[in-house]
Amino acid sequence: MLGRIFASALFAGVLAGALVTLAQSASLIPMLLEAERFEMGLAPGDIHQTTVERTASTLMANVVTAVGFALMLVGGFALRGGNMNWRLGIVWGLAGYAAFTVLPGIGLPPLLPGSERPDLFESQDWWLATAGLSIVGMWLIAFSRAHLLKLLGAVVIVIPHVIGAPRPDGEGDDVPVDLAWEFIVGTYAVSALFWIVLGALAGYFFARRSA
Secondary structure, three states: OHHHHHHHHHHHHHHHHHHHHHHHHHOHHHHHHHHHHHHHOOOHHHHHHHHHHHHHHHHHHHHHHHHHHHHHHHHHHHHHOOOOOHHHHHHHHHHHHHHHHHHHHHHOOOOOOOOOOOOHHHHHHHHHHHHHHHHHHHHHHHHOOOHHHHHHHHHHHHHHHHHOOOOOOOOOOOOOHHHHHHHHHHHHHHHHHHHHHHHHHHHHHHHHHHO
């Protein structure tokens, strides 16, 4: 079983990580570099080399991250039991998108370099708590039979938003508003693509190795 989980996660993570890197290279990385030009005063001639370096490091980070998320998905498949396929994998992927992108993004939206931002450690703590509680809450809502547990799941999801995310410290905000909004929309779109593809691939490889 462990070999099946790791192999499925590895295949799904490598493919999804490579695909999302292509999407980021076409959309998000140019915006990051443009924001850094505002913040650091990069010369136009530095852009090409910086883009190549950024894409290479992004590919490595994306593959490692995707394999980690795929392990979580496939571990969830195994824990839940039952039949799995790529269609159900997409559903699980969308749940991951909600837990790791949409719900934390309500309080901490994606930010470009130079943007006004809250304390890093407080942001990390709130993000981790929100993602973890979102997973627990969605699991209770989806798989609990008792209505009370489903209600508890909804409460668990809301808790970090009632507490509230850390607020910016008032420093930064050198990024044009239209570029900041374009980055937020692009990040959500690329993340949705990532989670849909990762869920589909994880479901496919897990089911295939079960046959």
